[in-house]
Amino acid sequence: MALDLVISGGTVVTAEKTFHADVGIRGEKIVELKAGLSGEKTIDAAGKLVLPGGVDSHCHIEQLSSMGVMTADDFYSATVSAAHGGTTTVIPFCAQHRGDVLAEVLADYHSRARAKAVIDYGFHLIIANPDERTLQRDLPAAIHSGVRSFKIFMTYERTRLTDEQILDVMAAARKNGALVMVHAENHGVISWLAGRMVNQGNTLPRYHAICHTRGAEAEAIERVVRFAELVDCPILIVHVSTPEGIEAIRQARARGLKVFGETCPQYLFLTAKDIDIGLQGALFCCSPPPRDEKAQEACWRGLKDGTLHVYSSDHAPYGMEGKLPKGEKTTFKEMANGVPGLELRLPLLFTYGKNRITLEEFVNLTSTRHAQTYGLYPRKGTIAVGSDADIAIWDPERKVTVETTHDRTGYTPYKGRVLTGWPITVLSRGEVIVADGKLAAERGRGQFLERAPSPALKPLGRDVPEIAQLKAWNTPLQL
Numbered sequence: 364m365a366l367d368l369v370i371s372g373g374t375v376v377t378a379e380k381t382f383h384a385d386v387g388i389r390g391e392k393i394v395e396l397k398a399g400l401s402g403e404k405t406i407d408a409a410g411k412l413v414l415p416g417g418v419d420s421h422c423h424i425e426q427l428s429s430m431g432v433m434t435a436d437d438f439y440s441a442t443v444s445a446a447h448g449g450t451t452t453v454i455p456f457c458a459q460h461r462g463d464v465l466a467e468v469l470a471d472y473h474s475r476a477r478a479k480a481v482i483d484y485g486f487h488l489i490i491a492n493p494d495e496r497t498l499q500r501d502l503p504a505a506i507h508s509g510v511r512s513f514k515i516f517m518t519y520e521r522t523r524l525t526d527e528q529i530l531d532v533m534a535a536a537r538k539n540g541a542l543v544m545v546h547a548e549n550h551g552v553i554s555w556l557a558g559r560m561v562n563q564g565n566t567l568p569r570y571h572a573i574c575h576t577r578g579a580e581a582e583a584i585e586r587v588v589r590f591a592e593l594v595d596c597p598i599l600i601v602h603v604s605t606p607e608g609i610e611a612i613r614q615a616r617a618r619g620l621k622v623f624g625e626t627c628p629q630y631l632f633l634t635a636k637d638i639d640i641g642l643q644g645a646l647f648c649c650s651p652p653p654r655d656e657k658a659q660e661a662c663w664r665g666l667k668d669g670t671l672h673v674y675s676s677d678h679a680p681y682g683m684e685g686k687l688p689k690g691e692k693t694t695f696k697e698m699a700n701g702v703p704g705l706e707l708r709l710p711l712l713f714t715y716g717k718n719r720i721t722l723e724e725f726v727n728l729t730s731t732r733h734a735q736t737y738g739l740y741p742r743k744g745t746i747a748v749g750s751d752a753d754i755a756i757w758d759p760e761r762k763v764t765v766e767t768t769h770d771r772t773g774y775t776p777y778k779g780r781v782l783t784g785w786p787i788t789v790l791s792r793g794e795v796i797v798a799d800g801k802l803a804a805e806r807g808r809g810q811f812l813e814r815a816p817s818p819a820l821k822p823l824g825r826d827v828p829e830i831a832q833l834k835a836w837n838t839p840l841q842l
Contacts, residue, residue, distance in 0.1 A: 364389065366402030368793060373408025373756065377415065377745050378727035386413060388752040391792035396748060406788060406795075408756050414726055415745050416451025416753035416789065417709050418733035420487075421544075421601055421625060421675035423701065424455040425475055429491075429521040432685040432699045435771040438479035439806050441678070441705060444769040446797050446804065448706035449755035449786030451482050452734075452743050452812070456514060458489040461521060465492070465501035469510065473811065480809030481802075482791050483753075485737065487544065488513035490532055491522040498535045509813025511738050512542040514601065517583045518550040518650070529587065533596040534842040540816045542736070543591070543598045547583035547608070548651060552576060557696055566694035568644030572635045572652035574695075580651055581607035588615045588622055593830070594842065595822040597621035599736070602677050604630045604651040606661035613670045621823060623672040623736065626662045628704045628711050629653050633776060645686040645693070647776050649679065650700045663719055666728060673736065674712060674728040678705035680772035703772040707765065711777065713757070713784040738814035752793035755786040 370386040375396070387395030387402060424441040426434050436444070445453055457472040459465050465488065476484055488505060490497065490513050502513070515532055516522040524532065536543045556574040560566070584600055588611065591598045603609055603624045615622040633653035638644040647653065665671035679701020687693045704711075709729055716725060734744025741750050765780045789797040796804035826834065833840055 366395065366400060368404045368406065369400045369402040370406045370408050370413055370754065370756065371400065373411045373413035375413045375746055376722045376726050377747070378723055378731035381722055386746065386754065388793045391751055393746060393748055393750050393752050396746070406756065411787070412722070412757040412759055413746065414449070414755050414757055415730045416755050416791065417449050418452040418454070418730045418739065418744055419445060419450050419676050419678070419705060419708060420454045420673060420733040420737055421627070422453050422455045422678035422705055423680070424453070424678070426456060426458050427460070428681075428699060429460065429519050430699060432681055435680040435682045435685070435773065438476045438484075439481065440769070440771045441680070442479070442481045442484070442809060443802055443804075444706040446482055446789055446791070446802070447769050447800070449709045449757070449789055450705065451753040451755070451789065451791045452484065452739065453482065453705075454485040454487055454737060456487045456489050457510075459491050459497070461492045463492055465490075465497050465505065469505055476809070476811065478807050481796060481804040481806060482809045483743075483812050484809055485739070485812040485814050486510045489522070490515055491524070493524065493528050493532050498531060502535055503539045506539045506541045511540065511814045511816060512544060514544040514546065516546045517587065518546065518548040518553055523550050526590070529590055530594060533590060533594040537594055537596045537822055538842055542817070542820050543596055544601050545587050545598055546602070547580060547587050547600050548575060549579040549582045552579040552582070561694055561696060567641065568648050568695050568698065569635070569639045571648050571695035571698070572638050575651050577605040577607055577654070580605050581611055584608050584611040588620065591622065592620055593827055595825065597623070597820040597822065599623040599625060599672070601625050601675075602627050602630070602651060603665070603671060604654055604662070605658055609661050609665045609670055616670065619823070621820065624665060624670055625673045625675050626665065626671045627675055627677040628708055629677070629702055629776070630662050631659055632711055632715065634659065637776065642687065642691060642693070645695075645698045646774055647702060648686070648695065648698050648700060649677070649702050667720060667724070673732050674708070675733070676704040676708040677701070678703055678770075680770050682771070682773045702776050703768065703770050703774075705770060706768040707775065707777055707782075710763065710782045710785055714782040735819065736817055738817045739812060743812070752790055754790045756788040757784060758787045759784045761785040761787065
């Protein structure tokens with residue numbers, strides 16, 4: 364049977380190796396990888412890199428924040444932006460707020476994404492209302508429908524869970540085969556400092572960075588690791604920003620625990636100095652905040668040695684109405700937290716990672732490990748026979764000066780940077796969706812991805828001494 368499309372003459376890069384081969388595509392799948400292929404259509408990739416499409420497993424799309432601010436992007440604009448940056452799969456959040464019925468929240472997000480997304484997508488859940496219905500009925504149903512991960516918060520007044528609630532959620536995750544993602548910051552420390560700063564009239568964005576201390580991150584990570592160890596529940600700590608937090612994860616992993624870390628562009632390419640520009644520093648405010656050059660280096664080391672497992676955007680696109688809702692009278696406590704980064708996630712790492720990571724590591728950090736961790740591999744995250752033909756063809760020498768992006772945030776914190784290396788042709792399931800900077804994808808063509816359990820994330824099956832003692836007494840703990 365003839366091939367529908369051949370990508371010829373390029374250098375193929377996967378997480379394991381780099382090699383020269385043509386990529387043969389039939390329908391939505393890669394069916395051949397060898398030299399000398401021919402098909403009905405051909406894309407000449409001579410001198411170019413042929414990489415798996417990026418998988419961004421942490422982004423906020425068409426989501427109402429806990430402060431009541433809707434993101435600037437809907438599922439159309441966000442996925443268009445992602446595609447232009449070489450990302451072909453996104454896993455955003457379905458956010459439950461207190462009082463929400465989880466099943467209704469999930470149905471609402473399905474409806475929105477189905478009508479608008481131009482690339483494939485999955486979902487995580489955000490659990491802010493862990494009542495009996497959520498834990499006993501709606502959460503297990505969502506997990507078994509293919510939504511195999513969810514996020515909890517240890518800070519933010521309207522979303523944070525108590526320690527007891529965290530343990531309840533972890534027990535439900537372990538029982539039903541899901542991964543728990545954790546926003547780990549000590550709420551008490553942040554709230555105590557923030558109250559005093561505002562009372563003293565220190566309300567500019569730079570004080571946001573002061574209040575979200577390094578210690579608040581490290582303490583929360585250490586605490587939630589102990590919870591995960593007690594319940595024997597794999598966890599992933601999102602947007603890690605500090606050397607102390609990275610070390611806490613490193614130590615947990617050295618003890619054999621299934622604790623994974625993630626970092627994001629803002630912790631590699633921004634610092635607290637970017638926030639210290641008066642009221643406009645609000646455009647750089649996120650939680651945790653960017654730190655300093657030493658913290659950046661620690662994040663690079665964490666990516667290199669595997670302590671930080673994935674590199675995600677944490678795309679949180681809030682326009683000026685979200686960042687400065689009261690104009691010049693806005694305090695840092697009233698500013699929406701988050702920065703855009705979906706489109707530039709890959710080009711930033713490609714540019715600044717040239718002398719730090721290999722091409723194989725680039726693919727692993729931006730695509731393969733995401734797919735493996737979240738139950739999409741090998742359908743997504745690699746270039747292999749049988750995989751979806753999600754492919755980004757990169758010109759490694761193309762220089763792009765960042766002025767704007769295709770999202771609707773209205774700004775980018777990376778404006779003016781000159782990036783070297785850019786995806787010039789992007790395919791999703793065998794269809795060219797971006798060519799030379801122009802979109803060629805229909806609204807709603809993206810498909811929902813029902814995710815499988817990830818074998819790497821099964822509980823260890825070992826007990827802390829107290830649980831072992833209970834078993835010795837024939838008194839099992841009912842999770």
